[in-house]
Amino acid sequence: MTSRELDHYADVQLLPGKAAVIKLVVLLAVLAVLPFVVPGYRIFTLNYMAIFVIVGLGMSILVGDTGQVSLGHAGFMAIGAYTSVLAMTELGAPFLIALPLAALVSAFFGFLLGLPALRLDGPYLAIATLGFGLAVTLIIGHGSFFGGHMGLVVPDASLGPLPLSGDISHYFLIVGITVVLAIAARNLGVTRVGRAFRAIRDSPIAAETMGVDVAYYKTLSFTVSAAFAGIAGSLLSLMNGFISPGVFSFTLSLMFLAMVVFGGLGSITGAVLGSLVMGYVNLRMDAVQEIPILGPALQNFSDAFMSPSGLPNVGWVLTGLMIMLTIMFEPRGLYGVWLRVEDAVRGLRRRGTRDDTAAGAG
Amino acid sequence: MLLQIVASGLSSGSIYALVALALVITYKTTEVPNFAQGEMAMFSAFIAYVLIVDYNVGFVVAFGAAIVFAFLLGIGFEGLFLRRTKNPTHLNLIIMTLGFQLALFGLAGWRWGADQRQFPFPVSASEVVRFGSVTVSTLSLATISIALVLMAAVFAFFRFTKLGVAMQATQQDPMAARINGVPVRAVVALTFGISSVIGLVAALLTAPLITLDPTLMWDPLLKGFAGAVLGGMNTPVGAVLGGYLLGVVENLFGAYISVEFKSAVAFLIIVIVLWFRPAGLFGRQPARKV
Numbered sequence: 001m002t003s004r005e006l007d008h009y010a011d012v013q014l015l016p017g018k019a020a021v022i023k024l025v026v027l028l029a030v031l032a033v034l035p036f037v038v039p040g041y042r043i044f045t046l047n048y049m050a051i052f053v054i055v056g057l058g059m060s061i062l063v064g065d066t067g068q069v070s071l072g073h074a075g076f077m078a079i080g081a082y083t084s085v086l087a088m089t090e091l092g093a094p095f096l097i098a099l100p101l102a103a104l105v106s107a108f109f110g111f112l113l114g115l116p117a118l119r120l121d122g123p124y125l126a127i128a129t130l131g132f133g134l135a136v137t138l139i140i141g142h143g144s145f146f147g148g149h150m151g152l153v154v155p156d157a158s159l160g161p162l163p164l165s166g167d168i169s170h171y172f173l174i175v176g177i178t179v180v181l182a183i184a185a186r187n188l189g190v191t192r193v194g195r196a197f198r199a200i201r202d203s204p205i206a207a208e209t210m211g212v213d214v215a216y217y218k219t220l221s222f223t224v225s226a227a228f229a230g231i232a233g234s235l236l237s238l239m240n241g242f243i244s245p246g247v248f249s250f251t252l253s254l255m256f257l258a259m260v261v262f263g264g265l266g267s268i269t270g271a272v273l274g275s276l277v278m279g280y281v282n283l284r285m286d287a288v289q290e291i292p293i294l295g296p297a298l299q300n301f302s303d304a305f306m307s308p309s310g311l312p313n314v315g316w317v318l319t320g321l322m323i324m325l326t327i328m329f330e331p332r333g334l335y336g337v338w339l340r341v342e343d344a345v346r347g348l349r350r351r352g353t354r355d356d357t358a359a360g361a362g
Numbered sequence: 363m364l365l366q367i368v369a370s371g372l373s374s375g376s377i378y379a380l381v382a383l384a385l386v387i388t389y390k391t392t393e394v395p396n397f398a399q400g401e402m403a404m405f406s407a408f409i410a411y412v413l414i415v416d417y418n419v420g421f422v423v424a425f426g427a428a429i430v431f432a433f434l435l436g437i438g439f440e441g442l443f444l445r446r447t448k449n450p451t452h453l454n455l456i457i458m459t460l461g462f463q464l465a466l467f468g469l470a471g472w473r474w475g476a477d478q479r480q481f482p483f484p485v486s487a488s489e490v491v492r493f494g495s496v497t498v499s500t501l502s503l504a505t506i507s508i509a510l511v512l513m514a515a516v517f518a519f520f521r522f523t524k525l526g527v528a529m530q531a532t533q534q535d536p537m538a539a540r541i542n543g544v545p546v547r548a549v550v551a552l553t554f555g556i557s558s559v560i561g562l563v564a565a566l567l568t569a570p571l572i573t574l575d576p577t578l579m580w581d582p583l584l585k586g587f588a589g590a591v592l593g594g595m596n597t598p599v600g601a602v603l604g605g606y607l608l609g610v611v612e613n614l615f616g617a618y619i620s621v622e623f624k625s626a627v628a629f630l631i632i633v634i635v636l637w638f639r640p641a642g643l644f645g646r647q648p649a650r651k652v
Contacts, residue, residue: 069456071397116636123395124595124636126456127587130397131629134584142622250580254464261457307475313576316468324461327454328446 031179035171043167047239049279050171050178051232056259056275057185057268058228063257064266065194066221067201069126072113072133073256076226078248079136080106080233082146085243088155095157095164095238102234103227110226114219133253141245151244154237170239177235181228186268188224197221198266229256251316255282261323264335273334278319285315365496367617368610373502374585375609376509380564381579381586382593382601383513384557389595390533391553394455395587398439400579401466403561406432407481407569407578408470414482421484425566429559436558437551444554445547470576483570505567512563513602516556520598529553581625585612588628592635594645603644 035043055073062068080102087098113132116125140146157164164173188194196217199207208214237243255278263274284291288311289299302311330336381399388396410428413419419427439462447454487501520526531539532549540546561579568582585608593604608631616624635642 063453067453069453071460113633116633116640123389123393123452123456124591124640126397127395127591128629128632128636131584131588131632134580135626135629138623138625251464251467254460257457257460258464265453302472306472310472310475313468313471316464317472318468320461320463320465320468322461324443324458324465327457327461328443328448331449331454 028179031175035168040167043171045280045283047167047170047174048283049276050174051236052259052279053178053272053275054181054232054235055229055256056263056271057181058225059256059260060268060271061185061188061197062221062225063260064271065189065197065201066218068218068221069257070129070225071126071253071257072129073229074248074250074252075133075136076106076110076229077233077236078140078245079109080230081237081243082140083230084234085152085154085237088157096159099231099234103230106230106233107223107227110223111219114222133250137245137248149245151242154241154243157238164238174235174239177231181231182268182272189268193217193220255319258319258323262326262333264333265331267335270333270335281315281319285312288312288314367613369496369498370502371610371613372606373505374613375606376505377564377568377582378585378589378608379602379605380509380512380560381582382590382605383516383598384560384564385586385590386595386598386601388554388557391550392444392455394452394459397456397459398462398466399557399561400583401463402432402435402439402558403565404576404578405466405470406435406562407565407574408474410566411479411481411574428562432558432562433555436554440551440554467576476575478573478575481569481574487570501570508563508567512560516560585628588632591632592642594642596641597645600642600644604642
């Protein structure tokens, strides 16, 4: 840890230092140009990955910061998606209203589910969220109001005078919201609230002794995280044009957990990286055989030893193994690997210049 | 009518009770709910299926082989993965079980596809036995009796054998057990092996009721958890009773309120119990160490 991170005022700045401003500007520029550089059909993939990042940010707050497990975030996402679509079809609300409404309703359910968390440890809460996720898909799958198993068609949306149709307009909306939420999540992490979350993760009893209202912050963490998933659900309905209960399955919830674990628990950067990777894996799972080199090899292996139709399942195997190996060997995930690389590079540089103090202070 | 509903509730409750028991004995040892329990059982059930259907092996041999496989799978999961977790916090261990679940789910889907397979079983689900006004299928009868026998055996094992007592000692306090000469590591591994076998029996009794596919145990696992939470995650007997109770309550709900939303009862019960009595009906809230 460098001394800069211990300085509270530097910590809570929106953009700590010039370097951060430059990084953000470069990132925004890249994101703005990206849809015009990549082939058109890839923009859909990018949108999908950005939506995963939004869920990942929420999961990072809940799992990484507060240390609570959720196995039901696909349920929150479903609530967001259905709220948003039903608000548009039944109430005739514009998308600009439907989106925050989705966040609100999801947050409310997150609050309700978080309430028993007041007196519960991780294991019990994990079981409750597992039940929640399954109950949500069950209810929307059977209620005719929700379109049952057939799902709902999403009406055309517009943002004021701008029609929201086509992947590029979706891209700017989704990625714009993702960037805003990422900054918000990062800032939440360094404030009083974020520190309270981490204190609870490290020791609920110690946190309570230090004056942290454990019940309040645990529920808050759940609520915020559910709101993120709700926003992601609303955006997913927009980009897909169609929603059905099957989309929000239990395995999707596991995927959401996997992405923050793989990216690195407790780090926003890690959550974003992990979500990008897993979002891509999840979307491309049905087309494993199209991956260069590895794809045909897997296809051959699959034909010889496994069932040819089961090939897409290789994505689940990979995801499962990835999170197990992460926890076993690098609990800080991709972010931890990145830190190690950074350390190694710094070490090399230090040896080159023989200027230990200067390198250490950086 | 009511008796009939209770009887079929006890039949599905037997399966929930078995899953709950399997979950609780490892939960007591590691304080981690094993989310891979269902998939471990499903995978082992597939082993039995393959032996019976593809290799024409008899039921006894096939089920025996599946039991051995399940036992080794449990031991292997604990020894190769759980034990080697670098920083074994609750969160990390839960994630390990979820990773294992996902990997097994994917592996089964990859190998056997998503086809729904008819699971051959020596006892028929369509033949019925009459007890006065109550009719019970022979499969239900078999389920209830197999579950009872197995659970009696497990409890007797815990109560009357040296190894069983060593397991209980390890569950209560691993350090004290070790000091008293219990080979704690072997005992923990063995607990996972036994738990996995109990799960397998639940899977073997579930598969002929519905069909065999990789999602076989999703529902029973949730119900098992609900039963365990209802009875108390820290009391094996309570968890078993919770499983039966859930089976009956769920069936009553299905008969008198709504069949469609029957499966949501489990979730409702989890939330209600956690809200009002987190330790479960038969459990005591354990004091937590700081």
